[in-house]
Amino acid sequence: MAFADLNPFVYVVLAGVIPTAIWRWAGVLAVGGIDEDAEILVLVRCIATALVAAVIAQLVLFPTGALSQIPMPVRVGAAVAGLATHILAGHRLWLSVLVGEALLLGGYWLA
Amino acid sequence: MPTPDLPDQTGYEWRWFAAGLKGIFTLPALILMSTFVGFAGLARDAGLTLGQLVFMVPTIWALPSHILVVAGITTGAGVLATALAVALASIRMLPMTMALMPRLRANHTRQWHLLIVSNFIAITAWLFTLRHVEDIPRNGRLPFFAGAGSVLIVGVTAVCAVVHTFAASLPPLTMAALTFLTPLYFAAMIYGNAKLPSERLSMALGMFLGPLFVIILPEANVLAAGLLGGFSAYAFRWFHRRRSAA
Numbered sequence: 001m002a003f004a005d006l007n008p009f010v011y012v013v014l015a016g017v018i019p020t021a022i023w024r025w026a027g028v029l030a031v032g033g034i035d036e037d038a039e040i041l042v043l044v045r046c047i048a049t050a051l052v053a054a055v056i057a058q059l060v061l062f063p064t065g066a067l068s069q070i071p072m073p074v075r076v077g078a079a080v081a082g083l084a085t086h087i088l089a090g091h092r093l094w095l096s097v098l099v100g101e102a103l104l105l106g107g108y109w110l111a
Numbered sequence: 112m113p114t115p116d117l118p119d120q121t122g123y124e125w126r127w128f129a130a131g132l133k134g135i136f137t138l139p140a141l142i143l144m145s146t147f148v149g150f151a152g153l154a155r156d157a158g159l160t161l162g163q164l165v166f167m168v169p170t171i172w173a174l175p176s177h178i179l180v181v182a183g184i185t186t187g188a189g190v191l192a193t194a195l196a197v198a199l200a201s202i203r204m205l206p207m208t209m210a211l212m213p214r215l216r217a218n219h220t221r222q223w224h225l226l227i228v229s230n231f232i233a234i235t236a237w238l239f240t241l242r243h244v245e246d247i248p249r250n251g252r253l254p255f256f257a258g259a260g261s262v263l264i265v266g267v268t269a270v271c272a273v274v275h276t277f278a279a280s281l282p283p284l285t286m287a288a289l290t291f292l293t294p295l296y297f298a299a300m301i302y303g304n305a306k307l308p309s310e311r312l313s314m315a316l317g318m319f320l321g322p323l324f325v326i327i328l329p330e331a332n333v334l335a336a337g338l339l340g341g342f343s344a345y346a347f348r349w350f351h352r353r354r355s356a357a
Contacts, residue, residue: 002330003184008163015190016171016180019198024229027208028222042307042348044202047341049313051200052175052301054321054336055182059294061322064185065156066286079294086299093142093299100295101288108284 074107121219127251131258134239135266143235147267149292150177151274156290157185161275168271169264173233175200178293182333192331199337208232211241215256217249228253231260309348316340 003011060079061072082100089095134140147168154164159181171177176197183193211232212225236259240252247255278286305311317340324332 001190002187003190004187006190008159009166011184011190011193012163012167012171012180015183015193016167016176016197019194020171020173020176020201020204021230022198023201023204024208024232025226027205027232028212028225028229030205031209031212041202041206042309043341043345044199045307046309046313046345046348047337048175048200048203049301049305049310050317050320050340050344051179051196051333051337052297053314053317054324054333054340055175055178056294056297056301057318057321058182058186058325058333059153059178059290062186062325063156063290065290066152066283067156067290069283070287075291078291079298082295083298083302086302091299091303093296093303096299097292097295101291104291105284105288108287 070104070108071111074104074111078103078107122250123217123254124248124251125254127247128254128258130247130251131240131255131260132262134236134259135262137239139235139238140263140266143263144267144270146174146292146296147270148274149289149296150174150181151271152278152286152289153178153293154181154271155275155278156286157181159184161272164275165268165272168268172230172264173201173204174297178297179333186325186329186332188330188333192334196331196334196337199334199341204232207234207237211237211244211256214241214244215252217253220253224253228257228260231256231264233260233263236260236263307348309344312347313341313344316343 001011006014056079059067060075063075067075078100081103082096085099086093086096151164154167154177159167167177167180171180179197179200180193182188183190183196208229212229215225215228236256239259240256243255244252274289278289281289301314302311305314317336320336320340321333324335328335
């Protein structure tokens with residue numbers, strides 16, 4: 001069932017609130033029971049990283065609303081440049097945000 | 112461990128709650144709130160009402176989960192596929208909670224106290240509390256964390272409400288720039304957290320597979336990309352380690 005078929009609050013609770021909160025509660029109950037450096041947690045981090053990366057790419061390539069008025073090559077170029085700035089310029093978050101936003105708006109006006 | 116210099120071993124020292132409130136005046140808190148400026152724009156663009164937004168922000172209280180839910184709403188993903196993606200992205204809460212809880216516990220702390228404050232766990236308040244917890248007496252630690260967690264939740268929810276309310280009067284291009292903050296921040300943050308080569312490979316695979324699965328499997332594209340990307344990157348690590356061991 002998609003968002004449109006359910007009460008929106010029910011969708012948020014079932015799809016967002018419960019699947020997030022259970023891990024906090026499990027963490028309270030499991031204190032001392034699991035090795036925090038366990039190899040299984042590396043797999044967990046890999047899956048979580050890929051999930052969030054997939055969402056990022058989706059937001060850039062298939063945006064809804066206002067962002068969709070900006071041409072796709074501009075969006076992709078600005079996002080790639082923002083990340084590249086972060087990697088090359090010593091993990092300065094503000095700088096990568098600044099570069100990404102400047103290219104997004106600059107690219108829109110030039111395009 | 113009880114703190115020997117305290118006469119009252121049965122109650123919490125709630126003055127530490129006020130000390131925790133100061134967590135809002137830190138650079139990470141500022142970054143967190145500006146990230147949610149982008150998220151509020153994104154959520155509004157996805158069609159969420161003000162009520163739905165101020166409900167989901169404090170109750171979910173984990174930005175990757177927020178974004179996965181909004182992405183699920185916009186692509187029309189089923190509730191089960193979105194819930195699975197959120198659950199997989201939130202497992203990191205488990206070791207985070209396990210690391211913090213023994214440090215918060217006072218002599219008289221009951222498990223239900225910890226279950227309640229565990230709902231405040233998200234990266235910003237967690238890091239802030241871990242940084243200061245050793246300098247706080249045992250009876251003040253849980254109040255300190257509750258203060259830091261609640262002030263961040265209230266502050267961020269207020270920021271979201273303000274952005275959602277005023278977004279309608281903003282020019283479309285400003286909205287586009289606001290919404291674009293979310294992928295920019297997130298790309299930088301997950302790259303910063305990805306220390307292992309397999310995590311960086313996961314990031315690259317996720318970015319490639321996510322859009323691909325929008326075309327192949329639109330109702331569960333994020334879940335499919337996350338599982339396939341994450342398992343493939345882990346398999347790479349596993350084979351690499353076996354070859355190095357042999």
